[in-house]
Amino acid sequence: MQPTATISRLKAAGAPPRLSGFAQWADRHFKWLLVAPAVLLILALSVYPLLFSLVVSFINYDFQVPGHAFVGLKNFERVVFDPVARWSLWLTAWLSGISVAIEFVLGLLVALTMVRSFPGRGVIMSILIVPLFISPVIVGQAWTLLLQRPFGPTNYILTQLLGQEVTIGWMTESPWLYFSLIIADVWQWTPFMFVILLAGLTAIPPNLYEAAELDGVNAWQAFWAITLPHLAPMMLLALTFRLLDAIRMFDTIFIMTGGGPGTRTYTASYYLYTVGFTQFHLSQATAGSWLFLIFTALVVMLLVRRLLKTEPV
Numbered sequence: 001m002q003p004t005a006t007i008s009r010l011k012a013a014g015a016p017p018r019l020s021g022f023a024q025w026a027d028r029h030f031k032w033l034l035v036a037p038a039v040l041l042i043l044a045l046s047v048y049p050l051l052f053s054l055v056v057s058f059i060n061y062d063f064q065v066p067g068h069a070f071v072g073l074k075n076f077e078r079v080v081f082d083p084v085a086r087w088s089l090w091l092t093a094w095l096s097g098i099s100v101a102i103e104f105v106l107g108l109l110v111a112l113t114m115v116r117s118f119p120g121r122g123v124i125m126s127i128l129i130v131p132l133f134i135s136p137v138i139v140g141q142a143w144t145l146l147l148q149r150p151f152g153p154t155n156y157i158l159t160q161l162l163g164q165e166v167t168i169g170w171m172t173e174s175p176w177l178y179f180s181l182i183i184a185d186v187w188q189w190t191p192f193m194f195v196i197l198l199a200g201l202t203a204i205p206p207n208l209y210e211a212a213e214l215d216g217v218n219a220w221q222a223f224w225a226i227t228l229p230h231l232a233p234m235m236l237l238a239l240t241f242r243l244l245d246a247i248r249m250f251d252t253i254f255i256m257t258g259g260g261p262g263t264r265t266y267t268a269s270y271y272l273y274t275v276g277f278t279q280f281h282l283s284q285a286t287a288g289s290w291l292f293l294i295f296t297a298l299v300v301m302l303l304v305r306r307l308l309k310t311e312p313v
Contacts, residue, residue: 154168
């Protein structure tokens with residue numbers, strides 16, 4: 001058969017026309033072309049500012065000093081040798097550790113209580129998770145109204161309960177101001193622990209508890225032998241997610257104490273905010289942000305490595 005006749009037959013049969021070189025390349029890389037706009041947007045909105053901040057940390061980018069001279073590691077040295085920065089880092093670790101520990105214990109107790117069905121369980125669960133949907137700014141303002149004297153009702157209620165006048169300065173006196181911040185954080189984020197741990201509890205096979213009950217195992221022994229080993233991965237997951245969020249504590253401090261009195265409630269985030277946007281030492285704040293990022297990355301690496309560690313068979 002002649003080639004010309006074959007081509008004519010293919011055209012008559014509706015064969016697709018031959019693609020150009022660019023069209024063939026686009027057809028081969030079609031899936032990459034679809035995600036290219038999103039990748040470019042991510043690079044423009046995240047990678048570029050990150051690289052620019054790295055450059056700023058090595059130069060003089062201060063609104064109070066003209067020019068952008070290269071200063072090397074001087075910005076990092078200012079942060080490392082700043083006692084307020086060291087205090088803020090220690091306070092961040094202390095506040096986040098205490099808050100997350102309390103939230104974990106309370107969340108576990110509530111999850112163990114709510115895992116069994118009882119009348120009104122759905123209504124109670126709906127009420128318990130309400131704080132998760134409230135902005136931290138609103139939470140801070142609400143607890144400020146409750147605790148701040150002389151208008152807050154907390155001191156009045158304690159006075160009635162204790163039978164003597166209570167005049168605690170919850171926002172100005174140590175250690176009460178730390179208790180205030182912890183109470184506000186625990187009230188909002190305990191439901192987060194509760195939801196994750198409840199999901200882990202419901203995933204445990206019920207037949208394990210039935211077999212343990214037949215063997216004469218009491219509830220406490222079943223908790224240590226069955227519940228805790230099966231719930232351990234979810235526990236670590238909840239602790240990891242919540243701790244990574246807690247070390248960024250800023251909103252409630254900004255509303256409730258404003259970092260004061262003095263610098264007593266400066267966390268790392270509040271310290272960086274103050275240096276960068278109040279004192280306008282942008283290069284120092286950027287260097288501190290990178291140091292805080294490195295510290296956070298180390299914590300994340302340790303937690304994620306433990307989270308992904310496989311159990312020995």
